[in-house]
Amino acid sequence: MKKVLLLGNPNVGKSVVFSKLTGTSVVSSNYAGTTVEFTKGHMKWGDEIVEIIDVPGTYTLNPTNKAEEVAVEMLDEGDLIINVVDSTNLERNLNLTLQLLEKNIPMIISLNFWDETEHKGIEINVDKLKKHFNVPIIPTSATKGIGLKEIINTFDYDKVVNHNYGDNESRWAEVGRIINDVQNINYKEHSFSDFMEDLTLSPLTGIPIAIVVLFLSFIVIRFVGEGFIGYIAEPFFEIVYRPIIVQLSNILGGEGFIHNLIVGELIEGSIDFGQSFGLLTTGIFIPLAAVLPYIISFYFVLGLLEDIGYLPRISVLVDNIMHKVGLHGFSIIPLILAFGCNVPAALAIRNLESKREKFIASTLMATTIPCMSQMAMVIGLLGSFGGKYLLYLFAVLVVLWIFIGTLMNKLVPGFSTDLLLELPSFRMPSITTVLKKLWMRILGFLKEALPMVLLGVFIINIFYTLGIFEALTKATGPVLKNLFGVPEAAIEALIMGFLRKDLAMGVLIPLGLTAKQMLTMSILLVIYFPCIATFVILLRELGPKDMLKATLIMLTSTLVVGAYVNFAFQIDSFNLLRILPVVGVYLLVILIPKREKEEIENI
Amino acid sequence: MTKLKLTEINANKKCKVIAFKGGSNMQTKLENLGIRLNNEITVANNSFVGGPITVISGSTKVAIGRKMAARIIVEELK
Numbered sequence: 234m235k236k237v238l239l240l241g242n243p244n245v246g247k248s249v250v251f252s253k254l255t256g257t258s259v260v261s262s263n264y265a266g267t268t269v270e271f272t273k274g275h276m277k278w279g280d281e282i283v284e285i286i287d288v289p290g291t292y293t294l295n296p297t298n299k300a301e302e303v304a305v306e307m308l309d310e311g312d313l314i315i316n317v318v319d320s321t322n323l324e325r326n327l328n329l330t331l332q333l334l335e336k337n338i339p340m341i342i343s344l345n346f347w348d349e350t351e352h353k354g355i356e357i358n359v360d361k362l363k364k365h366f367n368v369p370i371i372p373t374s375a376t377k378g379i380g381l382k383e384i385i386n387t388f389d390y391d392k393v394v395n396h397n398y399g400d401n402e403s404r405w406a407e408v409g410r411i412i413n414d415v416q417n418i419n420y421k422e423h424s425f426s427d428f429m430e431d432l433t434l435s436p437l438t439g440i441p442i443a444i445v446v447l448f449l450s451f452i453v454i455r456f457v458g459e460g461f462i463g464y465i466a467e468p469f470f471e472i473v474y475r476p477i478i479v480q481l482s483n484i485l486g487g488e489g490f491i492h493n494l495i496v497g498e499l500i501e502g503s504i505d506f507g508q509s510f511g512l513l514t515t516g517i518f519i520p521l522a523a524v525l526p527y528i529i530s531f532y533f534v535l536g537l538l539e540d541i542g543y544l545p546r547i548s549v550l551v552d553n554i555m556h557k558v559g560l561h562g563f564s565i566i567p568l569i570l571a572f573g574c575n576v577p578a579a580l581a582i583r584n585l586e587s588k589r590e591k592f593i594a595s596t597l598m599a600t601t602i603p604c605m606s607q608m609a610m611v612i613g614l615l616g617s618f619g620g621k622y623l624l625y626l627f628a629v630l631v632v633l634w635i636f637i638g639t640l641m642n643k644l645v646p647g648f649s650t651d652l653l654l655e656l657p658s659f660r661m662p663s664i665t666t667v668l669k670k671l672w673m674r675i676l677g678f679l680k681e682a683l684p685m686v687l688l689g690v691f692i693i694n695i696f697y698t699l700g701i702f703e704a705l706t707k708a709t710g711p712v713l714k715n716l717f718g719v720p721e722a723a724i725e726a727l728i729m730g731f732l733r734k735d736l737a738m739g740v741l742i743p744l745g746l747t748a749k750q751m752l753t754m755s756i757l758l759v760i761y762f763p764c765i766a767t768f769v770i771l772l773r774e775l776g777p778k779d780m781l782k783a784t785l786i787m788l789t790s791t792l793v794v795g796a797y798v799n800f801a802f803q804i805d806s807f808n809l810l811r812i813l814p815v816v817g818v819y820l821l822v823i824l825i826p827k828r829e830k831e832e833i834e835n836i
Numbered sequence: 837m838t839k840l841k842l843t844e845i846n847a848n849k850k851c852k853v854i855a856f857k858g859g860s861n862m863q864t865k866l867e868n869l870g871i872r873l874n875n876e877i878t879v880a881n882n883s884f885v886g887g888p889i890t891v892i893s894g895s896t897k898v899a900i901g902r903k904m905a906a907r908i909i910v911e912e913l914k
Contacts, residue, residue, distance in 0.1 A: 297865050353895065552899075656899055
């Protein structure tokens with residue numbers, strides 16, 4: 234099968250070209266032996282099937298990070314390179330182009346964002362550029378579908394040009410000469426879009442804009458998610474799925490171990506998808522009908538923000554804050570992803586550069602960021618007591634984030650890098666690309682998370698039958714119930730929550746807890762352990778030793794926060810006097826000397 | 837011309853890159869984004885509340901963390 238590689242700098246619209254060329258059968262996978270992801274798809278070309286590979290974006294063939302190393306290794310596999318170039322940034326892009334032309338692989342150049350050059354006052358003489366390189370050059374505007382046909386028509390191009398541009402310096406000199414020859418820029422006045430871009434970056438205007446954007450996103454996510462649940466997911470389960478399960482329940486005899494494992498316990502004689510806890514009832518209802526709709530709407534909105542080019546601006550705005558916890562602005566992206574599901578977020582943490590940054594980001598995420606599933610859980614637990622309690626919960630999480638973040642910044646050895654980020658212009662997103670990316674993220678969630686959820690229900694049902702929860706509750710309950718100020722039965726929910734948090738919710742609601750007890754339990758359930766899917770992935774990413782450390786941080790946080798909330802929360806609000814010790818301890822934490830080493834080489 | 841750190845240049849001023857006080861990895865990463873020795877860049881944003889500095893090089897806008905920016909030595913152009 235013929236292999237076509239799409240290669241280019243980051244932010245050149247490569248993935249738009251990719252999604253317009255390929256069909257629905259795109260898969261994203263790891264490059265062998267690495268954690269770097271790439272996507273590939275297929276296209277019918279005459280009688281042939283052509284494989285199209287979207288190689289991770291790279292600025293150079295002298296790699297500075299893992300993703301770029303992979304890009305270089307993948308080069309050898311290609312029969313044809315399509316070098317996607319941002320024609321509004323021609324000079325910078327040509328450095329890679331020249332390096333590629335030395336590789337003796339057939340290559341064509343796509344001058345993407347062609348439609349934008351005009352209003353930016355950039356003139357590029359394509360014929361002259363062709364003469365310099367001696368390869369086909371095609372102006373494209375992938376979002377609008379312009380030039381894609383011409384690209385497809387060159388798939389059988391197989392001429393190899395033999396260029397040699399010498400070392401780094403003489404190559405840049407050559408880039409300079411070519412640019413002087415082919416490009417002419419008449420800088421235009423600040424456009425409205427430039428003006429908006431500046432506003433989103435300057436802290437004074439950017440932060441209010443970010444708050445408005447996040448608030449609107451939240452409203453859209455909720456609206457779309459609820460729509461999905463109300464009009465699609467629940468009707469499907471009630472009308473189509475219920476009769477099948479009722480049949481199955483009858484066949485299995487309505488009770489007994491096997492029945493309870495698969496269908497679950499009947500609640501007042503019928504199946505309750507939320508509380509029966511069978512593999513085929515609650516086990517698939519919660520992830521598919523309660524969580525997946527929100528995940529879909531969350532990643533849809535996020536994909537839009539990503540493709541408009543807004544997300545890097547958030548990185549810039551939060552850079553200051555993130556340095557306080559030993560990270561830099563870019564690491565906000567995995568933390569934002571984690572609000573959807575921790576699994577894709579854990580995968581995004583891979584892209585951070587140092588081991589220290591990966592550890593800090595993973596621990597912060599697993600401990601303090603509630604995913605959609607946890608969010609649904611705490612809303613279920615606290616909603617009836619009023620929105621005030623949700624605010625308390627988030628306030629506690631924010632304070633905890635600052636605390637363990639600052640502590641880790643002081644105590645974790647290693648080095649952190651600094652922010653260096655290209656800020657792409659705002660662009661109209663391509664709906665095909667957004668949908669394709671959404672589809673891959675959902676597949677990722679279903680593949681990684683769903684089996685774990687089912688495994689969790691399975692193990693829980695077995696443990697339950699064997700009386701393991703009861704034994705653990707008896708052993709730890711007497712101490713924990715006094716520490717946290719909750720009844721012993723609530724401790725059992727915590728223990729079950731190791732495997733399934735939604736199960737914990739089912740245990741807690743019938744207990745009739747007070748508002749304070751419910752608040753304590755909700756906070757504990759969010760922070761004390763991520764779901765097993767996240768746990769397994771983090772274990773793989775961090776290794777057993779660091780995962781053990783992260784787990785200890787989570788458990789310590791749980792004990793401290795649980796005891797503190799029990800101490801400081803009185804009747805229906807936090808006692809102001811009892812908040813003071815927190816401030817005091819924080820001031821002490823700031824005084825701890827840092828163990829981080831500055832590595833000039835890698836800043 | 838006086839040598840200054842990039843962090844000392846105000847918004848909307850042009851300057852010329854004359855040295856990198858970091859490792860080769862940092863230099864490569866900056867070069868890839870068009871911030872090369874002897875290139876002219878324009879500071880787009882350098883806020884008094886701190887945070888990254890944004891510069892424009894060619895038509896690329898780049899955000900550079902303060903620590904790294906302090907290692908880029910420039911001279912201001914009138």
